[in-house]
Amino acid sequence: MNGSAIAATGLRKSYKDKVVLDGIDLDVRAGTIFALLGPNGAGKTTTVNVLSTLVTPDAGTVVVAGHDVSTETRAVRAAIGVTGQFAAVDDLLTGQENLLMMADLLHRPKAEGRRVVAGLLDRFELTEAAAKPASTYSGGMRRKLDLAMTLVGQPKIIFLDEPTTGLDPRSRRTMWEIIRELVADGTTIFLTTQYLDEADQLADRIAVLDHGRLVAEGTAAELKRRVPGSHIRLRFADRHELDVAAQALPGSTRDDDDLTLRVPGDGGVRSLRALLDRLDARSIDVEDLSVHTPDLDDVFLALTGGPK
Amino acid sequence: MNSFADSTTMLRRNFRHSVRNPVAIINALLLPLFLIFLMVYVLGDGFDLGVSYIDYATPGLIIMTICYGVSATTVAVNTDMTTGFINRLRVMDVSRAAVLNSHVIVTTLRSLLAIAVIIGIALLMGFAPAASFPEWLGAIGVIVLAVVAISWLTVAFGLAAKTPESAGIIAAPLMLLPFLSSAFVPAEKMGPGVSQFAEYQPFSSIIEALRGFLAGTPSTGAAVAAVAWCVGITLVSYVWARATFSKRV
Numbered sequence: 001m002n003g004s005a006i007a008a009t010g011l012r013k014s015y016k017d018k019v020v021l022d023g024i025d026l027d028v029r030a031g032t033i034f035a036l037l038g039p040n041g042a043g044k045t046t047t048v049n050v051l052s053t054l055v056t057p058d059a060g061t062v063v064v065a066g067h068d069v070s071t072e073t074r075a076v077r078a079a080i081g082v083t084g085q086f087a088a089v090d091d092l093l094t095g096q097e098n099l100l101m102m103a104d105l106l107h108r109p110k111a112e113g114r115r116v117v118a119g120l121l122d123r124f125e126l127t128e129a130a131a132k133p134a135s136t137y138s139g140g141m142r143r144k145l146d147l148a149m150t151l152v153g154q155p156k157i158i159f160l161d162e163p164t165t166g167l168d169p170r171s172r173r174t175m176w177e178i179i180r181e182l183v184a185d186g187t188t189i190f191l192t193t194q195y196l197d198e199a200d201q202l203a204d205r206i207a208v209l210d211h212g213r214l215v216a217e218g219t220a221a222e223l224k225r226r227v228p229g230s231h232i233r234l235r236f237a238d239r240h241e242l243d244v245a246a247q248a249l250p251g252s253t254r255d256d257d258d259l260t261l262r263v264p265g266d267g268g269v270r271s272l273r274a275l276l277d278r279l280d281a282r283s284i285d286v287e288d289l290s291v292h293t294p295d296l297d298d299v300f301l302a303l304t305g306g307p308k
Numbered sequence: 309m310n311s312f313a314d315s316t317t318m319l320r321r322n323f324r325h326s327v328r329n330p331v332a333i334i335n336a337l338l339l340p341l342f343l344i345f346l347m348v349y350v351l352g353d354g355f356d357l358g359v360s361y362i363d364y365a366t367p368g369l370i371i372m373t374i375c376y377g378v379s380a381t382t383v384a385v386n387t388d389m390t391t392g393f394i395n396r397l398r399v400m401d402v403s404r405a406a407v408l409n410s411h412v413i414v415t416t417l418r419s420l421l422a423i424a425v426i427i428g429i430a431l432l433m434g435f436a437p438a439a440s441f442p443e444w445l446g447a448i449g450v451i452v453l454a455v456v457a458i459s460w461l462t463v464a465f466g467l468a469a470k471t472p473e474s475a476g477i478i479a480a481p482l483m484l485l486p487f488l489s490s491a492f493v494p495a496e497k498m499g500p501g502v503s504q505f506a507e508y509q510p511f512s513s514i515i516e517a518l519r520g521f522l523a524g525t526p527s528t529g530a531a532v533a534a535v536a537w538c539v540g541i542t543l544v545s546y547v548w549a550r551a552t553f554s555k556r557v
Contacts, residue, residue, distance in 0.1 A: 054395055074401060082399045084392035092328045093321065104317040105400050107310060133328070153400065 004063070005030040005157050005188035006051060011060035013046055020046045021057070022212035028205070030156075033179065033189040035203035037196065039304055042209045044192035045085060048161045051190065052082045065157055081155030085162045087146040091135035095126050095145050098134060102152040113152075120148040124178070140171030147178065158182065160191040164198060176202060196297055210304040223299045232275060234261045235288040245284050249275070259287075311403045318402070318410035325384060326418050336377025336422035339483075340369045341429065347492055348433060359523070363437070366430045367518040368491025371511060373426050374419045374455050375482040378462040381415045385466025386475035389556055404553050408463055415459040416452075423451060438524035446531065447521035453538035454514050458482065460545035467552040486511050510537040 006028040013021040020043045028034040038044050049055035051062055053073050062069040065079035090098050099120060103113030121127045124144040129137060134145060143163065150158060160179070164172040179202055183189055193199055199206045200220045207217040216223055236242045236259045245261055246254045252263040265271045272291065279286060326332060347365045388394050388407070397407060427435070439447060462479055469475035488502065489495070489511035495503050506512055517534035520526040 049395075052399060054398060077399050077401050080399065082395065084395055086392045088392035088396045090321065090393065092325045097321075097324070101317060101321055102400070105314060105397070105402055107313060149396070 003030055004028065005032075005065060006034070006190060007063045008051060009061050011047070011050055011062065012058045013043075013050060013055065014058055020212050021050070024060070024209075024212075024214055026051075026207065026214075028188060028190055030188050031183065031186050032204040033183055033191065033202050035199035035206045036190070036192045036209055037194070037199045037206055037300065038192070038209035039194060042304070043212045044194075044209055045161055047209065048082070048084075048159050048190070048192060052080055052159045053077055054082075078153075079155060080157045080159065081150035081153055082159045083143075083147050083150045083161065083163060085165065087142040089134045089137075089142055089145050089149065092133060094131050094133055095137070095141075096121065096130040098145060098149055099152055102149045106153050108152075116152055116154075120151055124148050138171075140167055140174065143167060143171065143175060144178070147175075151182075155187070157188045157190065160189060162192055162194065164193070164195065172198075196295070196300055200295075208300065208303050215303045216299070224294050226299065230265065230293050232263045232265055232272065233288075233290045233292060234263065234279075234286050235259055236261070237285060237287050241284055244282060245279065245286075248278055248282050248284065311406055314402050314406035315409055318406045319413055322384070322410045322414040323417075326380075326414055329380065332377060332380030333418055333422055335380065336373055336419065337425055339376050340373045340422075340426055343372065343492075344369055344426070344430065344433065360434065360436065362430060362433055362435045363523065364519070365492055366427070366435045366437075367522055368486060368489070368515050369426055369430065370423050370451060370518065371454060371515050372483075372486045372491065373422050374458050375479075375486060377419050377422050378415060378458060378482065379476050379479045380418075381411060381459065381462045382466035382469065382475040382479045383472050385411055385463050386469045386472045389467060390472060404550070408549055408553065411463050411466075412456070412459045415462060416455050419455045419459070420452070423455075437522040439522050440524060443521045443524055443526055446526060447518055450514060450518045450521065450531070450534050450538075453535060453542075454518075457538040457541040457545070460542050460549060464545040464549040464552065467549055467556065485509065486515075489515055491515055510541065513537050 004027055006026060008024060008026040011021050011024040011026075012019075024043075024047065026034075026047075036044050036047060046055065050057045051064060051069070053064075053069050053076050056070065064076045067075040067079070069076050090101070093101065096117060099117040100113060103117055106113075108116065118127075121130050124147070126141065126144060126148065129141060134142065137145060147160075147163070163179070164175050167175065176198070179189055179191070189202075191198075191202070203220065205218065206220055206223055208215050208223070216226060218226070234245065236245060239256070239259065242254060242256070242259050242261060246252060249261065249263055252261050254261050263275060265275070344362075344365070347369075348362050394407070437444075437447075461482070465478045466475050469478045489506050489509055491511065495506035495512060497503075498506055513530060513533040514537060516527070517530040520530050
């Protein structure tokens with residue numbers, strides 16, 4: 001499946017006089033993972049709610065799975081699954097009953113529903129806990145059950161709103177594996193997260209949302225390139241060495257207190273060797289050398305957190 | 309019809325909730341049972357109402373039983389709204405009728421079960437209704453109407469509350485109002501002000517109608533007032549619940 005799974009243009013949404021979404025354009029290719037990254041209160045959940053038919057935007061158009069969200073809501077709902085920020089499982093029902101309830105609400109024939117549910121329990125390693133009430137599940141199990149409930153409908157497009165918030169590292173990794181498997185099967189994933197490594201690990205494309213606006217969009221690599229900051233840091237034994245090195249390396253910035261020199265560069269092996277050759281030629285002794293490449297943290301901090 | 313199938317599914321779910329969370333039904337029974345003993349064995353002999361006191365008090369206790377069983381419903385409805393469960397159902401195109409009706413139906417059935425227990429115990433304690441068969445039908449009619457009205461009101465309360473915690477408290481007036489009615493003492497025996505309030509508040513009308521039917525002395529005026537109150541409360545609560553539901557989700 002190729003083409004656009006989710007296309008949104010000019011989305012706006014305000015609650016009273018608070019602007020939550022301030023003109024958002026998104027295009028998510030089918031069969032890919034798209035991560036919407038942003039700090040708390042950036043408008044991530046509102047975006048998910050608008051794209052998944054739960055909230056009507058004040059302005060803008062959304063086409064999901066080829067259907068207009070406002071005029072063909074039913075067709076959109078048939079194609080999508082949503083797993084919200086809080087595990088929407090029924091605590092008083094068992095894991096199996098939760099899943100069977102979904103099959104019933106989707107009007108699956110009884111036998112088929114049972115088969116799908118048994119398959120999902122097995123796939124998410126919940127078979128053993130299937131007969132226990134969901135209230136006894138751990139955080140990771142609840143999230144898995146929550147996602148399994150979404151998958152009963154075999155949606156083509158899945159919205160995951162902060163799927164790993166509050167999970168321990170091990171459960172996070174399990175969740176990541178599950179998400180990767182889903183995409184391998186051709187599902188499109190739209191996920192929101194406030195964890196940069198999550199977006200870095202999973203997403204084909206990342207959009208950064210801040211105060212209701214998209215401040216950047218691209219692959220993880222593209223975003224990292226957008227932030228100046230790739231540099232080599234040199235530390236010297238004394239002031240004299242620093243002086244000589246600073247003369248030898250024009251364009252660098254010095255820090256007299258730390259006796260360090262910051263040399264801009266792409267951090268590649270060639271430029272590093274050239275740099276060392278130049279220092280060698282002047283017999284400058286370097287105490288310490290480190291290469292800094294920006295990670296998504298730098299991107300995130302550089303792009304978000306402006307004035308409210 | 310899909311919406312019928314959905315209602316059945318939701319009904320099964322809420323029914324399981326009631327069975328697995330017996331606190332709701334215990335709550336519904338505990339205080340009314342305590343009140344039966346208190347009123348009949350401790351205080352009842354102090355009142356001279358011209359009738360056996362348990363015959364006087366049972367209709368009031370029946371109505372109180374409804375009020376004590378419903379806080380579980382406000383919490384359940386509110387939990388559905390605040391945990392994202394409702395969003396899951398909406399994305400699956402489950403009708404709002406299926407969601408709300410199933411809560412009302414289960415609350416109604418749970419209340420009727422609790423009422424049956426209370427009537428059984430009252431009978432053991434000497435409650436001797438003088439109702440004929442048609443009067444029994446009238447009494448059951450009043451009970452069912454009152455249960456449905458209060459169930460819709462609680463569902464509306466649950467939808468209106470901000471959190472499950474506040475949802476548990478929002479139904480408290482329902483538990484207190486019956487004390488300011490003719491449930492245990494005739495309104496005319498109360499102090500000035502309270503007496504008028506007790507006489508005209510809905511619980512008194514409903515209880516008087518029920519008392520009339522059970523004692524075999526039905527009064528058309530009381531029955532009409534009770535039906536009017538119940539239907540009115542049901543309609544207002546229904547409209548309020550639907551509106552809040554649409555606004556919240």
